[in-house]
Amino acid sequence: MEAEETRARETLLEVSNLDAGYGDLQILTDLEMTVGRGEYVTIVGPNGAGKSTAMKSVFGLTSHMGGTVTFDGTDITQMVPEEIIHHGLGYVPQNDNVFSSLTVRENLEMGAYILDEVPEDALQAVFDRFPILERRQEQKAGTMSGGQQQMLAMGRALMLEPKLLLLDEPSAGLAPDLVADMFDRIDDINDAGTAILMVEQNAKEALRRCDRGYVLVNGKNGYVGSGRDLLDDEEVRQRFLGG
Amino acid sequence: MDGTPALAVKNLRKTFGGITAVDGTSFAVEAGKMTGLIGPNGAGKSTTFNLITGFNRPDSGQVLLNGDDITGKQPYEIADRGLVRTFQIARELEEMTVLENMMLGPQHQSGESLWRAVTPGVRSSVKRDEEKVLERVWEMLDFFDIAHLAEEYAGNLSGGQRKLLELARALMTDPDILLLDEPFAGVNPSLENRLLEHVHELREQGYTFLLVEHDIDLIMENCSRVLVLHQGKLLADGEPAEIKADERVIEAYLGGEVE
Amino acid sequence: MGIADNYSRGRRLLVERPGQALAAVVGVLLVLALFADLAAKLGSGALGVGDVVLLAWRGVVNGLVIGLAGVGLSMTYSILNFANFAHGDYITGGAFVGWAVAWLVAGLGEYDIGSLLSLGLGADVYAPQLGTSIFGAPLALLLGLVAAGVGAIAIALLIDKLVYEPMRGQDGIALLIASIGVAFILRYLIVFVWGTSVTSVADEAGGLRPTVGGVTFSFGYHELTLVVCAVVLMVGVHVLLQRTKLGKAMRAMSDNQDLARVTGIPTERVIKWTWIIGAGLAGVAGYLLILEAGTIAYSRGWILLLLIFAAVILGGIGSVYGAIFGGLVIGLADSMSIIWIPSDFTKAAAFALMILILLFRPSGLFAGRTTA
Amino acid sequence: MSVRDYLDRLTGTGRADTDAGAPGDGAAGTDLGIVVGLMLAVYVVFVAIGVVLGYDTNGIVNALSQVTFLTAVYALVVLALNLHWGYTGLFNIGVAGFMAVGTYTMAMATAAPDARVPGLGLPIWAGIALGMAAAAVIGLVAALPALRLRADYLAIVTIALAEIIRLTYLSSAVQTFTVFGTQLGTGGGSGIGIEADPDTVVVEFLASVPGLNVLFDAFGSVLSGMGVQQSVINNWYYAFVLLVVVVAYYWLLQRIGHSPFGRVLKSIREDEDVARALGKNTRLFKIKSFMVGCSLMGLAGILWFGSYGFINPNTFLPQVTFFVWIALIIGGAGSNTGGVVGAAMFAAVLFELPRYLASIAGDTGGLPSAPPTFARAVGALFDLEPLAFVAYGIDNIGPLRLVLVGVVLIVLMQRRPEGLLGHRKETAASIGLSRPNRSRETTDATAATDGGEEQ
Amino acid sequence: TGGGGGGSDNGSDGEETTTGTDSGGSGDGTTTGSDSGGSGGSASRSEPIRYGVLLPTTGDLASVGKPIRDAATLVGKQLQNADMGGLSVEYQEEDTQTSPQAGISAANSLVNAGVPGICGPASSGVNIQVSKQVFIPNGVVGCSPSSTAPSVTDLEDDGFIFRTAPSDALQGQVMAQVANENLGSSTAATMYVNNDYGQLLSESFVSAFEEAGGSVNNQVSFEKEQSSYTSKLQSALGDEPDLLIVIGYPASGIQIFKDFYADFDASNFDVLLTDGMKDPAMQKQVGNPMENVTGTAPAPVGPAADAFAQLYQEEYSREPGVFNAHAYDASAVLVLANAMAGENSGEKVAEMMPEVANPEGTEVTVENLAEGVQMAANGEPVMYQGASSPVDFDDAGDMASVSYDVWKFAPDSESGIEVSETIDFEK
């Protein structure tokens, strides 16, 4: 994808001046971030920089202290997660992201909880994308391996065919073959038209694949640019990508 | 190699319900070396650790520590014999300070006897022992560069600092063998390099390490020997270069990624 | 689970935990000995068949009350993640509200409202005058039943709003301790309003006394009413949880509350529903308990609470069937152990049974088979 | 300034200003200050209210002795419970049961062989020792299986055990029985008298100790000069004795807490697996902690309920356990000083004060006579006689007081779940953990401050 | 003199009780009592005559305890409204909650407040413990209106413990007599509340009944206020006795009889109750006419029975119930003894108790109580003639002569109780 094309895109998610944290503890200051329709954006940064917090804030899971979050023209700043999900956002948290005592199929059905009925076509689409899930439908999610659980979590978020998918470290803890696999799947999902906002510690790989990247430092915006620009930036390489 | 290995497992097996987590694995770990243990998710690495350290009981098979059978012993007995582990997810004693966490490490402290802890007169010997432990604690904190956090509650540490504390605390037990379960997962690369330096320093002092990691480059660069686990079975065992070239390992674990 | 599976498990148990295996063998022998003793007692005439049936029937009746109330406790336990020590007082609260309404309806126009609502406390009104039995005042009793459920629900929702909502996200122990506070408040407000005396609120309704083979059995109509209501409600809850999304949402929540929110489950609504079902069942159980016993007192629910906990834990927290099954086991143990041990120890026997079972199945009999 | 702020300031709960000073020096001074200050404040409140409302000297002094007694006995049990819950994280809600075992054993050991409920006729000291030992043994019996369970299951098991114990003492089957030819008895529902009741025996003993008796006499004659009854003075003597025992408990538990042993207990509370991985035999530590706590509860039961001279099974209802828990939670689990503060707050402020106020209000008059039932009281409200409703409330201060207890508990859990003094940094070590002076090198962080000057 | 709260001396150190002037009267935060400073009365006493009322208004005995309490306080109310020439009476109440433990605490409050004599406690289980733990050691007079256990007689009480209720040693005999002669039973089972009262009365009945040739199959103890008594009833009735004795309190009785009529064939058994369940409200609550139930209870047949009943009715608009007359008598004697003692000293009051109650002196009854108090205060001999009995104490502090009623429930009568016969005992 070309950088020029990206800029031309219509804005889907817009975070402006966001201050947020936990309880009284502020983590994010003046955060600015946008994702265009169908765009693939990555957030990188040191441990504890506030990457996960940023994702949670978009999804209404933190204490809001200032600023706005707009999604697809709607102000979702003060909304609770169960409302936000109606607007076409999907979220896969960093850890604890499956219902371990429910079966694989039930997990996927929970993904479509807000609908009156389980959308069979969406379910089939998830199964097509992750065949292992179809074979293991009746297995308790908690007994699946780490990588399988990541896929299940992603599958669940896809059940509503979201416009934007928030992924928090989808490759963490995965074996190398699965890491590659995971990135390929995310590319697929993005190609099908879903915008992606992803946090990754596997920064080089992530930046190589995305349209645009943000570097978060100490809860503030650090660097912004196309994935390739950030990869090429000497300072960013030295400070955040381990040389 | 020379004589009995520091640690050996023989035909270790463990099932959970229908799942076979560890399936007749045997391997040995040489003293004074750093050995890597890799394998896909769910291969049984953490379970193997649990079996070795007594947190799970094997269905069958043996664990030998310096030639002694320690199968099925309690974790504290095994730690007593100088085999200590860290957890995959750092487990700090959150409402205890870093100092308290560290002070907990040494084994057989005289003040751990209730009688000595409270009896007037005897207690002064407890204090003397504590002073010795305290001295080592501060040395260790300096060594790990977390002395400035000494008074902090462990629950207030950042992810990387927790990993450091976990390792430092394990070292306070003065072990012969350390089993590290993904000590660098989620740790920022620059911090990771510092940790590794420490580990190598220790290895040179004579400690033995068994290290689980998914970062393949890290394993290859730092370990003198690599074990590959797959579906609970030992798939390969050799020097890093051999492992990298092993077809089965590439297929089962490394995927197309390695150059 | 197949027989072979069980067999191999048994063999492993024998090898790995010889102590436990031995205890299991002793346990089985003990049960056999108890039955042999029962047979001997029946044979020698020291104990009549009618007696045994009466004890068993009382056990079932009590067990169903315990189970019914237990379902509610189990649900709040697993979904809201804390042991609610005020559950017994929801039972009492529902019972008082229900019976006050039943009395009001039964005696409206004849007696003054204050005396009726205070269940005759300090006034010269008694249950037999009002005829509060299922035959004497069926409508009043039915309305009372509904009021008991609704009353307990109202109490539970109000308390959730005031007490637990500001504490969402705190750990289970904090909530548990807060629930002890709630228990104190409820119980002693009830004392403040209705006093501590034991009052007869339900009139006698008689019962079936069939004679089979020279042995007379006795099944009270109120006991039968209780059994029917309890079974209907249990089936109702089962269907509700099976057929609606609510059941699944509850399971998801008891599994992982944060993830449930992210998935779009309206957690607050599920919590409210949990209280509605849990407290509603508790209130109705309390009302039926009083209907069957005939008398009411401020401490009834609290006294029952420990048995309910025993039942829920024995069955496995979070399992509806576990609670029902556990209730029956505890009810029967409490009632029937009198055959073998002095009557002072029956309750102790029920508790001891719970402790024993926990030793072998530390997470209960139906553990893992959660709600619905 | 709220109590909370005050306590925060006194104790430095804030995390910035913790000193690593040796436990027992500076910190102990503040702690003593907190406790003494609190007790004095309570006394002042009681005296002030009494004086303003014209209560007589005897009444006021008696109320103070009652407050002191209750604070002390609650403090004893709370301290013991703190060892279980605050340090080791064992959720024991069978406290009443362990107190029952201690007290009953003592009563049965000291009862005369020819009494209505026959006993062994041992002297009180032997009775106390046996009582503590029995409580510890029952603790062991409970601990062996129960400590394998998760926290809330352990709670249910302990409360069930406490009920089994109570029901056993209640049973007429063991009212009197014979072991090895010796007649013994529990008294069943009729209860058992305590021949050597601690308050009389201990006070008599102390009054006979040369030196002490002069002190006691002097104290007594001052009070009786103020028109205080001898029985009230005796209560004060016993209260003093109890305060000394509280100090002993506190000392013991501080020693346990500030030692490697206590450190292991704390680590079990935080994460038992970690302790096991570090080579600690956690099961043994838990059993020790449980047994010591239980035996301390046994002694507390003896000194508390034993001093009434009579116990019956219903003395040990689960309610008692909950009161103790509430006191612990108010003070803050994990802190021994907090435990004592919680005991004082609960016993004096929550428990005695309302009763005291009500009895004064009832005596002062001006109120109509209380309506006999709630319905009438509400009726009086409709008749615009709110005072009658108030009188009903005062008449029913017993239940209302417990409602208040509930409210306080809830507000506390919402606002300050860790209690008034919870979460203080009470370092679990027998020595101060600051950097030893002879440490060779200083790090960059400290070089500027202390290191720089020394060189 | 201002004989203030110098208090109860055990006599051990023989201190004189003249204390400083500051403690006189004014400090007592009390409402009651007419102004001192006398017209007429020669009593040179400025402090009020004090007595305590220690009866259950909550717990198991709440329903019968409240009317008894009312009868005990009636003395105080009556005298506060009367002109006693400068003397005043003051009473203080505490609740025993029908529990020995709570009773001991409550008794301590009274003693610590300086009350020299106390009417109560009601039940024997509480009375024995309170007497042992509080009254006797503190030298305070206890006079129970309703504690009937035989063991009260044997307390080593240093002369401090009295009662106006008769000992159950007698009631056991009356019960055996009723069982034999009125009901014609030869076998019986007892169900008794698990405390001193139940246990001792059951024993006393059993020995009397067996002596008279009857046999007792089962003696079953039960706990108070359970929600079901079916299994207890089953144990008791297992051997099909002719007669079931139930000894307990109404709060448990309601449930016992509900279960009895629901689960058993009541027509097969006679039931005999004791004073504890002589409560017409219980029968109304149970709903059954309870025709197979007979009871025994100490009879209120004192010389002033009617006068008391009238006074009670005037004050409370209801008829007195069981032990109400006894409570009035106990309080009246306490007040008289206190007046004669001249100060609030337990020891002196104890000494005066038989003095004012037993023969010789001006007859004092419900009607001239105020005068009697004045006379006693002036040191004139008086003889109290009670509502429950003539009130003559024997050496153990028990009633020298008593009578028992044999009663049945009578749902249609106004009082709900019908007395068929009165049996007199003269020791």
Ligand SMILES: Nc1ncnc2c1ncn2[C@@H]1O[C@H](COP(=O)(O)OP(=O)(O)OP(=O)(O)O)[C@@H](O)[C@H]1O
């Ligand atoms: N629930 C919470 N309560 C309080 N503080 C929190 C909470 N979660 C995270 N924090 C703090 O917020 C800061 C940012 O955390 P966040 O999880 O957003 O970091 P991150 O950038 O995702 O790091 P990582 O790469 O390690 O996942 C950290 O200092 C962390 O300690």
Ligand SMILES: Nc1ncnc2c1ncn2[C@@H]1O[C@H](COP(=O)(O)OP(=O)(O)OP(=O)(O)O)[C@@H](O)[C@H]1O
């Ligand atoms: N307690 C348990 N109950 C049931 N299954 C278990 C349990 N513990 C582990 N397993 C299963 O055993 C297998 C091996 O798990 P283990 O944690 O040892 O893998 P691992 O090699 O450490 O993987 P990862 O790299 O993801 O940490 C997995 O399939 C897991 O689901």
Ligand SMILES: [Mg+2]
């Ligand atoms: Mg993160």
Ligand SMILES: [Mg+2]
């Ligand atoms: Mg692992």
